Amino acid sequence: LSPFPVTNLPLGIFTAGDGPARAGMPIGDMVLDLGGLADDLRLPDAGRFAAATLNPFLAAGPASWAELRDRGTEWLTAGRYEQPVRRRLIPLAEVTPRLPFQVADYVDFYASEQHATNLGRLLRPGTAPLTPNWKRLPIGYHGRAGTVVVSGTPVVRPSGLRKVGDDVAYGPSERLDIEAEVGFVVGCPSALGRPVPVDDFAAHVFGVCLVNDWSARDIQAFEYVPLGPFLGKSFATSISPWVVPLAALAQAQVPPPGQDPPPDAYLLGKDLHGYDLRLRILLNGHEIARPPFAALYWTPAQMLAHLTANGAALRTGDLYASGTVSGADQDQFGSLMELSWGGQRPLALPDGQTRTFLADGDEVVITAEAPGPDGTRIGFGEVRGRVHPAVAAAIRS
Amino acid sequence: LSPFPVTNLPLGIFTAGDGPARAGMPIGDMVLDLGGLADDLRLPDAGRFAAATLNPFLAAGPASWAELRDRGTEWLTAGRYEQPVRRRLIPLAEVTPRLPFQVADYVDFYASEQHATNLGRLLRPGTAPLTPNWKRLPIGYHGRAGTVVVSGTPVVRPSGLRKVGDDVAYGPSERLDIEAEVGFVVGCPSALGRPVPVDDFAAHVFGVCLVNDWSARDIQAFEYVPLGPFLGKSFATSISPWVVPLAALAQAQVPPPGQDPPPDAYLLGKDLHGYDLRLRILLNGHEIARPPFAALYWTPAQMLAHLTANGAALRTGDLYASGTVSGADQDQFGSLMELSWGGQRPLALPDGQTRTFLADGDEVVITAEAPGPDGTRIGFGEVRGRVHPAVAAAIRS
Secondary structure, X not given: OOOOOOOOOOEEEEEEOOOOOEEEEEEOOEEEEHHHHHHHOOOOOHHHHHOOOOHHHHHOXXXXXXXXXXXXXXXXXXXXXXXXXXXXXXXXXXXEXXXXXXXXXXXXXXXXXXXXXXXHHHHOOOOOOOOOOOOOOOOEEXXXXXXXXXXXXXXXXXXXXXXXXXXXXXXEOOOEEOOEEEEEEEXXXXXXXXXXXXXXXXXXXXXXXXXXXXXXXXXXXXXXXXXXOOOOOOOOEEEOOOEEEHHHHHHHEEOOOOOOOOOOHHHOOOOOOEEOOEEEEEEOOEEEEOOEHHHOOOOHHHHHHHHOOOOOOOOOOOEEEOOOOOOOOHHHOOOHHHHOOOOOOOEEOOOOOEEOOOOOOOEEEEEEEXXXXXXXXXXXEEEEEEEEOOOOOOOOO | OOOOOOOOOOEEEEEEOOOOOEEEEEEOOEEEEHHHHHHHOOOOOHXXXXXXXXXXXXXXXXXXXXXXXXXXXXXXHOHHXXXXXXXXXXXXXXXXXXXXXXXXXXXEEOOOHHHHHHHHHHHOOOOOOOOOOOOOOXXXXXXXXXXXXXXXXXXEOOEEEEEEOOEEEEEEOOOEEOOEEEEEEEOOOOOOOOOOOHHHHHHHEEEEEEEEOOEEHHHHHHHOOOOOOOOOOOOOEEEOOOEEEHHHHHHHEEOOOOOOOOOOHHHOOOOOOEEOOEEEEEEOOEEEEOOEHHHOXXXXXXXXXXXXXXXXXXXXXXXXXXXXOOOOOHHHXXXXXXXXXXXXXXXXXXXXXXXOOOOOOOEEEEEEEEEOHHHOEEEEEEEEEEEEOOOOOOOOO
């Protein structure tokens, strides 16, 4: 079953052969060349789709997003467009997906109670697993926008300072991990100094992608007090190439788990909802976990309201991710740190191998699907990445 | 004495009247309209200087940076250029400086031992003031690139969750602070997966600006464990408009203070130097501190090497700042948190007022100068900002 029925209509940027990068809309096992079609049809906004990034389209705002969705539905279902549309369909297998948008700022949240609890138990045993702020606000921090890469980009094992016995030394991470996350893509900017209310979520956020926030646990463990994760994260963050519009996820809305204590008023709104996205993590082709996004404590709209609560402005292309998605059950954890319980319980793979953290050559794929209209399934494609060996340190040039 | 002698030749972006934004080079109390002059002289790279951002020039690399410096020196000293150059000089007082470059990623370090020690004493009394990692690596984290603003931009007092008695509530920060810092502007990108050695600093970094990393201490205190500062910082970071080239600072190079324990090899190089920049902080026109940049523990080249030690790529427009510059003496501290010792020792201003943290209406100016060639002084202009009252929370639209 294709992840891309006509009820989905995600958007991305692709190249085919030696052609230029342009916008595309996957449908079934094909991708509609939006740049080419908009040109053929002499659409007034054709320039947006001929761009090598979705940013101009994202900036155009909700009315334009809805208009493209209506057009796409008509193109792909109405008989009168058949010929021009058919000419612009390319097999998905023949295109190379590119980074779909220029990432402005990248923020990573920590919104799964189960994940935060697991990490608290592993990293700070003997203390309360959740810090006192955890249920008062969606904890988040800024990551590196410049190393957000598209699915398929090789991930070079990072080096850094980490504990070796009683000492500390620079070398390749020995605890390279994944974090299965969901990302939200901002289209419409906001003004500096003006918080965005929870209920304005859909006026700013265009859509959703999958995120693998690769993490070097040993580098992170040594560096992160007191200013937070830095080199343990900034070497690569992979995202899926096709951004699923919020409009395709109306049927996937679910109430969040209860929030106790009740959040402050700036984190409340008329419409608090999560999304029933069901993630799957595959390691070398073997499914190792099924994290449920619906279990997240904080909702995407609350994360956005928090991110701007101090007046921070949004820009087109801002990406914020949920943090690792982990459910209550052990086969629902979204990182190897949790799945192997800090390396103490190696995972047995069906091919007889075991893993605590990632080995060179390992390939990780994260997929997801959600309930769509008329019994369809809204798929997210995949975010894929293979671990390449560490590069020898570039010391004293 | 002008901060902009012919030995300086900083670069920025300005507008004059209703004219377009373009590159300019301050000289004395004038600014040379580089966009206009390059056009008049039909320079092949004139397009770079007609841009509304320095990024194309920054990306052009060290040979182009040196070439412009040579041209600028000739234009401003050789008789044969007198007439065309004179036509393109505009009084500095008549131009509006703009954000000089599009900020790609913004990283903030924590490289002053005195500042980190002061903060450790204030925030974690009874424990070792420096965390165990502090002398092993230059601690840093990512800030929000989208809220880096040019000098003169109003700073709206941020709101957020902070402790009120025994509870926590959302409201305007009551501990709004400054951080006097120095920023480094990256011109040439680096490849993903390839660390940049310490000795390649000048192949990537074009120049230096002043940074005021506004900080809401109460918001930060509640949010920052375990993932670091977020809303306590992301509402605004102001930078000075004229980027001083590294080439103007050759005479300002000084050896760093001794580093003990010796850093790991990836943090060493042939040429470890700091810069003798002497900062001044003025609050409502009164000088309140003189932080010495030469006192910093970690050098700018070490910060760059650390930032990329995990293979993180650099992009044109990356900005990294030193963290608060504080010297050993109390009148050398670079933040009100330190100057008022956590609010316990209000500063007396000459006008009879006192301050612990910033009041609405307060204006902060940070300036700096450094020794230049031939006994000249290299100035940095200023980074200026005035505090505006908090905006009523935008709750439940």
